[in-house]
Amino acid sequence: KNEVEQSPQNLTAQEGEFITINCSYSVGISALHWLQQHPGGGIVSLFMLSSGKKKHGRLIATINIQEKHSSLHITASHPRDSAVYICAVTNSNTGKLIFGQGTTLQVKP
């Protein structure tokens, strides 16, 4: 079992829909990261959080430390949101960054 699991693996939505991507982890962490990767491109950091909730524009990230679970929400989705969204955690024991396999999101106009 992977230490970081994301769901769903693939997601197709219509423009304007509210989108949720989930991330569960099984290790102790010092931080959780949500990253965005466009096809063939590098990675952009969206959020880094260790508790509570963060909001940036139409993106919201929440984390529940007790349940070892985080969600990334996209409100009023747009085709330009189409990308791979990756959850990664910083293992508090090893200090290493552990990545989930990513969620491929396609938003159709």
Place this chain on the structure above:
Amino acid sequence: ETGVTQSPTHLIKTRGQQVTLRCSSQSGHNTVSWYQQALGQGPQFIFQYYREEENGRGNFPPRFSGLQFPNYSSELNVNALELDDSALYLCASSRGRQGSYYEQYFGPGTRLTVT
């Protein structure tokens, strides 16, 4: 403040050859981490350099080696290339060692194809 840059963007090599990938860290950052991302997979940690010394390594063989220079830029060297080394190689820089509460900033990646 300039971002993380990597060169080259794309590279094609033959099995058995050696390759060097380069990364310039963001201004003010003293730590560089390298990751390998195979197609359809999440990135895998290769190693990290903090102030010119290796500071942690993932499950990669010794033919993967690296360097960090006084200006905190970094190189990833891979010897005796194998077909499975074909991947996107990402570097990320941060202000502190992995495990500390510092955000990592990723470069655009180098796409390596081994034929």
